[in-house]
Amino acid sequence: MEAADPAAQDSEAAATGSPRALMSVRGLGIRFKTSQGVWRATRKIDFDVAPGERVGIVGESGCGKTITGLSILRLLPNNLAGLDGSIMFGGIDLAACSSRAMRSIRGRRIAMIFQEPMSALDPVFTVGHQIAETLRAHTSAGKEEARARAIDMLRRVGIASPERRVDDYPHQLSGGMRQRVMIAAALICGPQLLIADEPTTALDVTVQAQILELLRNLSGQSHTALMLITHDLGVVAETCTRMITMYAGEVIEDAAVDAALVRPLHPYTSGLLRALPHLSPRFGKLPSIPGRVPSIADMPNGCRFMARCRFATAGCEAEQELLDAGGGRRVRCWRFGELALPGALQHASSAPIAGTVVQQ
Amino acid sequence: MMSSTAGPKPDPIVSVRDLEVRFQTTDRRATVKAVDGVNFDVRRGETFGIIGESGSGKTTIGRALVFLLRPNAGAIRHDGIDPQVLPRREFQSHRRDYQIIFQDPNAALNPRMTILSSVLEPLELARTPSRAERLARAQDAMDRVGLPQEIGERYPHQLSGGQKQRAIIARALTLRPKLIVCDEVVAALDMSIRGDVLNLFAELQRDLGLTYVFITHDLSVVSHISNRIAVMYLGRFVELGPTPNVSERPLHPYTQALLSAAPLPLPSTMRRDRRVILRGEMPSPIDPPSGCRFRTRCQYVQAVCAEQAPGWREVAPDHWVACHFADRANFSPN
Numbered sequence: 001m002e003a004a005d006p007a008a009q010d011s012e013a014a015a016t017g018s019p020r021a022l023m024s025v026r027g028l029g030i031r032f033k034t035s036q037g038v039w040r041a042t043r044k045i046d047f048d049v050a051p052g053e054r055v056g057i058v059g060e061s062g063c064g065k066t067i068t069g070l071s072i073l074r075l076l077p078n079n080l081a082g083l084d085g086s087i088m089f090g091g092i093d094l095a096a097c098s099s100r101a102m103r104s105i106r107g108r109r110i111a112m113i114f115q116e117p118m119s120a121l122d123p124v125f126t127v128g129h130q131i132a133e134t135l136r137a138h139t140s141a142g143k144e145e146a147r148a149r150a151i152d153m154l155r156r157v158g159i160a161s162p163e164r165r166v167d168d169y170p171h172q173l174s175g176g177m178r179q180r181v182m183i184a185a186a187l188i189c190g191p192q193l194l195i196a197d198e199p200t201t202a203l204d205v206t207v208q209a210q211i212l213e214l215l216r217n218l219s220g221q222s223h224t225a226l227m228l229i230t231h232d233l234g235v236v237a238e239t240c241t242r243m244i245t246m247y248a249g250e251v252i253e254d255a256a257v258d259a260a261l262v263r264p265l266h267p268y269t270s271g272l273l274r275a276l277p278h279l280s281p282r283f284g285k286l287p288s289i290p291g292r293v294p295s296i297a298d299m300p301n302g303c304r305f306m307a308r309c310r311f312a313t314a315g316c317e318a319e320q321e322l323l324d325a326g327g328g329r330r331v332r333c334w335r336f337g338e339l340a341l342p343g344a345l346q347h348a349s350s351a352p353i354a355g356t357v358v359q360q
Numbered sequence: 361m362m363s364s365t366a367g368p369k370p371d372p373i374v375s376v377r378d379l380e381v382r383f384q385t386t387d388r389r390a391t392v393k394a395v396d397g398v399n400f401d402v403r404r405g406e407t408f409g410i411i412g413e414s415g416s417g418k419t420t421i422g423r424a425l426v427f428l429l430r431p432n433a434g435a436i437r438h439d440g441i442d443p444q445v446l447p448r449r450e451f452q453s454h455r456r457d458y459q460i461i462f463q464d465p466n467a468a469l470n471p472r473m474t475i476l477s478s479v480l481e482p483l484e485l486a487r488t489p490s491r492a493e494r495l496a497r498a499q500d501a502m503d504r505v506g507l508p509q510e511i512g513e514r515y516p517h518q519l520s521g522g523q524k525q526r527a528i529i530a531r532a533l534t535l536r537p538k539l540i541v542c543d544e545v546v547a548a549l550d551m552s553i554r555g556d557v558l559n560l561f562a563e564l565q566r567d568l569g570l571t572y573v574f575i576t577h578d579l580s581v582v583s584h585i586s587n588r589i590a591v592m593y594l595g596r597f598v599e600l601g602p603t604p605n606v607s608e609r610p611l612h613p614y615t616q617a618l619l620s621a622a623p624l625p626l627p628s629t630m631r632r633d634r635r636v637i638l639r640g641e642m643p644s645p646i647d648p649p650s651g652c653r654f655r656t657r658c659q660y661v662q663a664v665c666a667e668q669a670p671g672w673r674e675v676a677p678d679h680w681v682a683c684h685f686a687d688r689a690n691f692s693p694n
Binding site: 258 | 413414520522550551552553554555556558559562577579580581583584585603604617618620621622623624625626627628629630631635637638641642
């Protein structure tokens, strides 16, 4: 098999990761203690993020995308049983470094924003105080300077009259403005990587468009890499250049967004795309993926998608590796070369929304 | 008025005229007009989609349609009659024909009741005569939604999200309704099973002749399954028309912005390059803007928009818009 050679090279680079990458995640796995024994939430997570790159992590609820983001910042629950693998960032292994080293990176070099800005902001402090707090914790900036920089940051995230808004409390702001404040607090130290976990899921679609544009622009201007965690393939398509698909705790596909949308290599990625109503003829029967994700307590040994896959055959019950598919793509399906799977354009001519786009 | 539309129309199953629903704020100092003068008909056997963002009043309309809320003004008629004038007993049996299903399947099922007892409950409340009849009808409803009989013995926590939503649909079907209001019924489901539940709704409509009012914020869902779409903004309809018109050739600037804001899962070469990104967010419904409610975010706003609320006009057959400039072929942004 052709893919064998590059895959072997890949595993050689396993210990150090790619030299050009901002962050190299290798063999990352998270184990939790539960009353029913130790469960593996994720395993064998491998990916790189280049400086300034915008990467989308997509998957459905329970696939491990959120916990992967949290484990990069080591924001893990108390019942953690262990973290496997490595997360190389600027020469430091975030999976193994001291809590003290982690604290100096968290918020300064890697920042994170969450789905629900109201629960991430403290209701008893002004937004200006909360933005400045990050800066004062990590730099020697004094009170006045921190305030001035907070106002400047509020302006950069598109908040009108920031001199006035800086003294507002979170409840005085709308949902979209709160998310802008979160972004301001996350970016004030000029991090190299911003992890955004479903940052627009709680927002209306017109406000979502504003926030996604803001994230795209800020990432471009300040060369901050963006790791956008979402269930929404449309959000990834509009914001990111690369898309990593997760299923049942594993990375199953990693490709440039356009390539993954047009010609997905994993049957699950293809199934997700085909299930989107935009891409089906109006009133037509929507394709769906039968069955459900296997339980975390009872994962199959081989391909984890096998029970729901219409291409499953003898050989799929073997352990699946993330194979090099050429052109910087990787896929966890040994049959990727022989399957010609439909992507987002398969129904384009008859699909109503895609149709309008072509006309414009 | 709606009756002036071209061509013959069958009797609507629901007709709504000048509907207003108001709420007091908790401090009782202000009134929120959640729905403020809405007119529409729902035709028998169709799927009528209502799309809007949070706070637009779409959920309030849905609740008012099945009289979970009493309108403060205006009229809602079911099959030509106003259910509110019916005696209590008749009103109760009447409303069995008009069901509602909500977004969160976890909140809609009692965790301490088995699925079968939840599905049976409406039949018991409706005093369906014999236990055998009740069981037969509950099991028939579960068959229809594709839930095997053994699921009936289970409790909600033992079911997946999709199975729970199916159980809730089965429960709504037991009383053989004519119309179901579906309020964000697939929003809580994962993408891979959303299609299954939408297919089920379509199949039930075909087999049972159901009418749906489908309320959602998700444009792709509403345009896939609806015959007609109404677009709601700050308590009012801004546009209403056949799905192809509204979703492909929208006339109201808000509908145009809503369409262009929806993120599309298409490769970069096929995406729109000119997006309309709206300024700001929806104003408070406590103190809505004068005149046209969308004017504060509209890129085409003129002086008249602040002075005068636009009329609700039929600008093409069956296509209604509330915008002073809707019949201009192309307006240019300010």
